[in-house]
Amino acid sequence: MLFSATSPRAIAGLAVLAGLFQFTRADMFEKSCHDLKRNLAIENATINLVQYVPSASTLMFPENDITCNRSSQAISADICRVALYAKTSPFSGVHLEAWLPRNWTGRFLSTGNGGLSGCKFIDCDPQGTLGFATVGTNNGHNGTSGLAFLNNPNVIEDYSYRSVHVGAAIGKTITNQFYKRNFTKSYYIGCSTGGRQGFQSAQMFPRDFDGIVAGSPTLAFTQLTAWAGWLGLVTGYNTTDPGFISPNLWKTIHQEILKQCDGLDGAIDGIIENPDLCHPNLDSLRCRYQSTYSCLNNEQARRANMVFKPFYYPNGSLIFPRMQPGSELESSSTFYSGVPSPYVKGWLSPAILYNLNWKPETISLADITFAQELNPFGVNTRNGNLSAFNTSGGKLLHYHGLQDYLISSENSARYYNFVRETMSLKSSDIDHFYRYFRISGMGHCRQGPGAWMIGQSTIGNNGLDPGSNVLIAMVEWVEKGLAPTTIKGVKFRGDKVKDGLSLTRKHCRYPYQNKYVGLQPPSNGDGWACTLE
Numbered sequence: 001m002l003f004s005a006t007s008p009r010a011i012a013g014l015a016v017l018a019g020l021f022q023f024t025r026a027d028m029f030e031k032s033c034h035d036l037k038r039n040l041a042i043e044n045a046t047i048n049l050v051q052y053v054p055s056a057s058t059l060m061f062p063e064n065d066i067t068c069n070r071s072s073q074a075i076s077a078d079i080c081r082v083a084l085y086a087k088t089s090p091f092s093g094v095h096l097e098a099w100l101p102r103n104w105t106g107r108f109l110s111t112g113n114g115g116l117s118g119c120k121f122i123d124c125d126p127q128g129t130l131g132f133a134t135v136g137t138n139n140g141h142n143g144t145s146g147l148a149f150l151n152n153p154n155v156i157e158d159y160s161y162r163s164v165h166v167g168a169a170i171g172k173t174i175t176n177q178f179y180k181r182n183f184t185k186s187y188y189i190g191c192s193t194g195g196r197q198g199f200q201s202a203q204m205f206p207r208d209f210d211g212i213v214a215g216s217p218t219l220a221f222t223q224l225t226a227w228a229g230w231l232g233l234v235t236g237y238n239t240t241d242p243g244f245i246s247p248n249l250w251k252t253i254h255q256e257i258l259k260q261c262d263g264l265d266g267a268i269d270g271i272i273e274n275p276d277l278c279h280p281n282l283d284s285l286r287c288r289y290q291s292t293y294s295c296l297n298n299e300q301a302r303r304a305n306m307v308f309k310p311f312y313y314p315n316g317s318l319i320f321p322r323m324q325p326g327s328e329l330e331s332s333s334t335f336y337s338g339v340p341s342p343y344v345k346g347w348l349s350p351a352i353l354y355n356l357n358w359k360p361e362t363i364s365l366a367d368i369t370f371a372q373e374l375n376p377f378g379v380n381t382r383n384g385n386l387s388a389f390n391t392s393g394g395k396l397l398h399y400h401g402l403q404d405y406l407i408s409s410e411n412s413a414r415y416y417n418f419v420r421e422t423m424s425l426k427s428s429d430i431d432h433f434y435r436y437f438r439i440s441g442m443g444h445c446r447q448g449p450g451a452w453m454i455g456q457s458t459i460g461n462n463g464l465d466p467g468s469n470v471l472i473a474m475v476e477w478v479e480k481g482l483a484p485t486t487i488k489g490v491k492f493r494g495d496k497v498k499d500g501l502s503l504t505r506k507h508c509r510y511p512y513q514n515k516y517v518g519l520q521p522p523s524n525g526d527g528w529a530c531t532l533e
């Protein structure tokens with residue numbers, strides 16, 4: 001195919017030419033990459049590309065679905081890049097990329113996806129520079145929409161559990177073949193849907209990974225989407241209705257929640273360390289005389305209180321825990337905005353109800369019960385028996401932001417406790433293979449007013465100290481038996497590194513919670529201690 005000199009393909013082409021030029025200098029790494037191109041054969045797969053990519057180049061993805069908004073990625077290490085399509089069934093398959101660094105440590109890493117999508121293949125930095133051979137897939141379909149689920153259960157199966165499993169198997173084969181020796185340890189990292197995929201691996205394929213880092217997981221997935229639909233009904237879709245709560249009024253509510261709960265951890269710093277202790281009563285904001293912008297009318301107070309209540313079936317069984325207080329500023333522009341959540345429609349309509357005309361505004365208990373019972377291909381990811389994972393030596397590091405405005409963090413504690421109950425273990429027993437860290441002041445997988453940078457992704461990376469990087473902490477745990485007791489997070493002013501550090505905190509593992517003990521200002525992690533009380 002011809003291309004103009006400025007097209008993305010031309011730039012990718014130049015990267016290849018640069019690679020070929022260096023190859024003439026008899027570089028062994030490049031030669032191996034070149035050889036792989038001739039020799040690589042994977043059953044049921046079509047190899048689309050094997051390409052040497054030198055560090056400091058920018059990869060272009062002209063074929064990437066436009067909804068992914070990901071047309072390029074900077075590469076900071078020399079890699080051999082493989083792209084292929086592998087069938088997962090006669091009617092489905094995954095696009096996969098494997099990035100094999102020159103500076104290989106012997107470690108293998110799989111990465112997960114997000115939302116309903118198969119957009120982000122690999123979040124390369126710092127993994128490439130860290131010397132992981134890394135694979136990621138498109139999760140069985142392209143783009144952010146769930147339309148591919150309609151009338152194709154194979155695609156739902158890929159999404160529920162299969163894409164990561166197949167991707168890891170192929171990735172390990174490529175890795176071993178390329179380096180001509182076997183990988184030593186295998187790791188997984190992902191957040192949100194990627195977090196759920198990590199738990200699915202621990203539950204279903206306990207030997208796929210030695211170490212799993214799973215953040216903000218979409219566990220109990222059908223109930224999670226049902227709850228999101230229910231929150232929409234509670235807060236309402238008619239923004240001119242007098243019961244609707246405007247974003248400005250949510251600001252007032254947030255201030256009131258901080259007033260009631262911020263100090264419970266010993267410091268008034270705008271961050272609630274343990275939302276479990278926070279049971280806000282928003283009746284305190286009820287208008288005394290007449291409606292104004294800074295008080296709630298009766299209907300608004302009813303709706304606001306309802307958001308912080310668990311969601312039950314009429315028979316008293318829990319569908320989903322309450323939204324944790326503290327996240328309302330962000331939720332006011334998502335779940336409480338009067339606009340139906342795209343995830344509710346995007347999942348329930350093609351994958352559960354098989355009806356593209358279905359509207360989230362009409363969600364009913366019948367829909368919710370049906371979804372939970374259908375639970376296609378075990379997408380709910382709710383097996384509490386991790387015994388096989390533990391027995392095969394697996395380690396699981398779970399984290400969740402306590403200001404997550406899309407997935408209540410109480411869902412994470414609920415799963416942790418479910419594992420404890422299923423396996424009849426005390427927290428001290430579970431500690432040797434499964435640890436859950438609550439990240440105060442972090443939103444959904446990233447950002448927020450808290451010390452949210454914990455090495456969870458390129459954007460959350462602040463160096464490679466195992467005490468402050470969840471992936472490196474996992475490597476230490478798996479390879480040296482040093483389990484993390486806290487995860488130190490940092491926050492920079494305005495999230496800009498150049499503007500300097502504004503906050504550090506050592507996040508505790510559940511059920512420990514952070515208490516301010518003084519001696520240092522609250523912005524200094526050393527002023528806090530993990531306690532059970």
Ligand SMILES: *[C@@H]1O[C@H](CO)[C@@H](O)[C@H](O)[C@H]1NC(C)=O
Pocket residue numbers: 043044089090
């Ligand atoms: C390749 O596909 C065939 C037919 O679907 C299947 O029987 C076989 O197990 C697949 N092989 C691998 C390695 O997945």
Ligand SMILES: *[C@@H]1O[C@H](CO)[C@@H](O)[C@H](O)[C@H]1NC(C)=O
Pocket residue numbers: 063064065095138142
């Ligand atoms: C899906 O995306 C991959 C690249 O990420 C591309 O090669 C493939 O053609 C896309 N498939 C469709 C059906 O668009």
Ligand SMILES: *[C@@H]1O[C@H](CO)[C@@H](O)[C@H](O)[C@H]1NC(C)=O
Pocket residue numbers: 069
């Ligand atoms: C696409 O990505 C760029 C860079 O990450 C971002 O600035 C922009 O807001 C994104 N656009 C959409 C529509 O998400």
Ligand SMILES: *[C@@H]1O[C@H](CO)[C@@H](O)[C@H](O)[C@H]1NC(C)=O
Pocket residue numbers: 077103105129130131
């Ligand atoms: C290779 O990895 C080691 C440690 O794993 C690191 O110290 C070194 O800087 C890396 N070299 C390059 C060129 O990335």
Ligand SMILES: *[C@@H]1O[C@H](CO)[C@@H](O)[C@H](O)[C@H]1NC(C)=O
Pocket residue numbers: 176180181182
């Ligand atoms: C790699 O592991 C496989 C088994 O998984 C084994 O058959 C093979 O001999 C190993 N190769 C090397 C080079 O150790």
Ligand SMILES: *[C@@H]1O[C@H](CO)[C@@H](O)[C@H](O)[C@H]1NC(C)=O
Pocket residue numbers: 238239240241242
């Ligand atoms: C929204 O609420 C306003 C005020 O109560 C009402 O007049 C209007 O009919 C409602 N719109 C819809 C679509 O229900």
Ligand SMILES: *[C@@H]1O[C@H](CO)[C@@H](O)[C@H](O)[C@H]1NC(C)=O
Pocket residue numbers: 313315316317369
């Ligand atoms: C309550 O109702 C739900 C939905 O019908 C059902 O799945 C659940 O098993 C019921 N729980 C009890 C305790 O009967």
Ligand SMILES: *[C@@H]1O[C@H](CO)[C@@H](O)[C@H](O)[C@H]1NC(C)=O
Pocket residue numbers: 385386387388422423
């Ligand atoms: C958990 O799974 C193991 C097998 O992996 C099984 O032996 C054990 O009985 C299960 N425990 C429970 C409580 O189901």
Ligand SMILES: *[C@@H]1O[C@H](CO)[C@@H](O)[C@H](O)[C@H]1NC(C)=O
Pocket residue numbers: 387390391392393423425433
């Ligand atoms: C976990 O595995 C270790 C051995 O690796 C074993 O000693 C321990 O009893 C196991 N714990 C559970 C709860 O299965």
